[in-house]
Amino acid sequence: MTPILNQIGTVFIPVSNIEKARDWYCDILGLPVDREILYGHLYVVPMNGTGIVLDSKIYSEDNIFRTPAFHLNTNNIEEAYEFMKSKNVNLTTQIEHNQWFNFKDPDGNQLMVCKC
Template sequence: MIDRVDTLCMIVSNVERAARWYEQTLGFTVVFTGEGYRVLQVGEGSVPITIEEGDVISNTNHTYPIFFSKDSKKLHDQLESSGVSVSDLHNDGVNQFFNFYDPDGNKLQVCYFE
């Protein structure tokens, strides 16, 4: 019935501005442009992120993507130094992780585990 997760969609207030932020700040690549939305390739992953222009009602998501990075500390420091809102770096004994937020307040997370 369901074969795979096709994409994860997030609402942004301005799709052009958001696409530039995701490209410049996170290194994502726009792989498809549609009216009011962009599909972004995330590294070598198989599930893209779709950003869709709409009314941003809340500055927090209940659902959010968790990205994997082999050097989460370096990424944390790079995002923080470029002015991105980031949480402290946490370690729960298994995972090292932190939260950060796009310009519309969408919550994103980065993790690392061996």
């Protein structure tokens, strides 16, 4: 028996500007910007399931995600793609296999949206 659970608690995303990152992530996820920035460098994005913590203290050009470390779910991949396009998000792939696409956040972190 191990005391380590087979669960992911949260994913830390390195960001250069905590306020701008908070606003961008809340915008694309349709969330209100109503939580406090902690310790001047952390923002806990209110997620269902595994959490996301934006952290400006760990940011460096060498520390950004060059491949997606996780994906965000969608029920409609085409609608999600068009939504991100309308937000002028940097889309780095088309919809692949009618299942997923990749994009970059404003700091250059490579992320993914996948049909669940």
